[in-house]
Amino acid sequence: MKPDTAAAPPLIRLKTERRSLHPWIFQKMVERPDPRPRPGSVVEIVDREGQFAGRGFYNGHSRIALRVLTQNPAEAVDEDFFARRIDAAVALRREVLQLDAATDAYRLVHSEGDGLSGLVVDRFANTLVVEYFAAGMFRQRDLIRRCLLRHFPGADIYAFAEEHVQKQESFDCSTPPTPAPVVIHEHGVAFHAAPGSKHKTGFFADQRDNRLWLSQFCAGRRVLDLCCNSGGFGIYALARGGAAEVTGVDLDEGILQIAEGNARLNRVRPRFVQADIFHWLRDAGSRHGEYDVVVLDPAKMTRDREQVIPALKKYLDMNKLALGAVKPGGLLATFSCTGLVSEEQFLDMLRRAAFYAGRSVQVLKVAGAGPDHPWLANVPESRYLKAAFCRVE
Numbered sequence: 001m002k003p004d005t006a007a008a009p010p011l012i013r014l015k016t017e018r019r020s021l022h023p024w025i026f027q028k029m030v031e032r033p034d035p036r037p038r039p040g041s042v043v044e045i046v047d048r049e050g051q052f053a054g055r056g057f058y059n060g061h062s063r064i065a066l067r068v069l070t071q072n073p074a075e076a077v078d079e080d081f082f083a084r085r086i087d088a089a090v091a092l093r094r095e096v097l098q099l100d101a102a103t104d105a106y107r108l109v110h111s112e113g114d115g116l117s118g119l120v121v122d123r124f125a126n127t128l129v130v131e132y133f134a135a136g137m138f139r140q141r142d143l144i145r146r147c148l149l150r151h152f153p154g155a156d157i158y159a160f161a162e163e164h165v166q167k168q169e170s171f172d173c174s175t176p177p178t179p180a181p182v183v184i185h186e187h188g189v190a191f192h193a194a195p196g197s198k199h200k201t202g203f204f205a206d207q208r209d210n211r212l213w214l215s216q217f218c219a220g221r222r223v224l225d226l227c228c229n230s231g232g233f234g235i236y237a238l239a240r241g242g243a244a245e246v247t248g249v250d251l252d253e254g255i256l257q258i259a260e261g262n263a264r265l266n267r268v269r270p271r272f273v274q275a276d277i278f279h280w281l282r283d284a285g286s287r288h289g290e291y292d293v294v295v296l297d298p299a300k301m302t303r304d305r306e307q308v309i310p311a312l313k314k315y316l317d318m319n320k321l322a323l324g325a326v327k328p329g330g331l332l333a334t335f336s337c338t339g340l341v342s343e344e345q346f347l348d349m350l351r352r353a354a355f356y357a358g359r360s361v362q363v364l365k366v367a368g369a370g371p372d373h374p375w376l377a378n379v380p381e382s383r384y385l386k387a388a389f390c391r392v393e
Helices: 079-096 135-139 141-151 163-169 205-215 232-239 253-265 277-283 305-324 343-357
Strands: 011-013 024-026 041-046 052-058 064-070 105-110 119-124 127-132 156-160 182-186 189-193 222-226 245-250 271-274 291-296 326-336 361-367 386-392
Touching: 041 064, 041 135, 052 135, 079 105, 079 141, 105 182, 105 205, 119 141, 127 135, 127 141, 135 141, 141 156, 182 205, 189 232, 189 253, 205 232, 205 326, 205 361, 205 386, 222 232, 232 245, 232 253, 232 291, 245 253, 253 271, 277 305, 291 305, 305 326, 305 343, 343 361, 343 386
Parallel strands: 011 041, 127 156, 222 245, 222 291, 245 271, 291 326
Antiparallel strands: 024 064, 041 052, 052 064, 105 119, 119 127, 182 189, 326 386, 361 386
């Protein structure tokens, strides 16, 4: 499918001057065009004075009315544009970061971080998982596919969009058949990536560096992996870190089956428990101070700015309980993947959780996602993952 830019793109006028470099422009800032272009159309943007303000996708049905792709008046949003942006994203991972030497699983395109707002692509061995967050990117799906196959000829491509995104962005992306899990490797540890498993793109490659860093402190230790998902931290602790014992807890029975398979791939034997971590941690006072290393990596708490305070309360409650499970002198690795929660808010929550748990927390390292998840300084929301590694007394 060719981009719909052969003719002059429709003109969209802002109600104000363009004073921000953020690629999102919300409906309240945009004059309603007549006629209204189809959701995801490529448009030219001018401010209220008629001055050029950029080119990008328009969607009159979405809260984000405009996704600015370029602010260069000489740059068209056409087939060459998408090819250049994807070429640059691939070159960053393969030539600059040289990720192929460590893993065959990484984020290939990270939406705003790679100048392609609304598009995420993950590589899992010979499978490329494409996730659309915008109608505009969905409309360019055939072009995106061609660009990706130039770099990964013969790759299998699994493309999808979550239902809430399709509803918000007003497009219909039929769900493809679920492929078989793919075996991937990172730092010598093997995992099943499971596209279509309703766990984002099928594997959390964003935690690769954090898994490796924490594993070096696990030799001979008892490790508790809360919200363990497919077992990443716990399996690293055994396979690379030489942990004496690992317990993983998650509520999702399906993802624990994948975790069991990952353990067999690496010939390690963690113990996995299907349970709500709140109930499991509160159920036995004997677990107080029982583990040398505790990992807490819950799912995203909210997509709604109005729900950030309740989300922080949930983080507070679970971190307070997790801190109680750490032996004096042990380690807590705690995470938030809620993009609307800032690093400052996350660390303030951790301070309060330590106070209520009666523990002293010495922060050793604050981190985020790996460098294959770049973020722009003018788009702080794209730095979604926060990590704090702490010594607990």
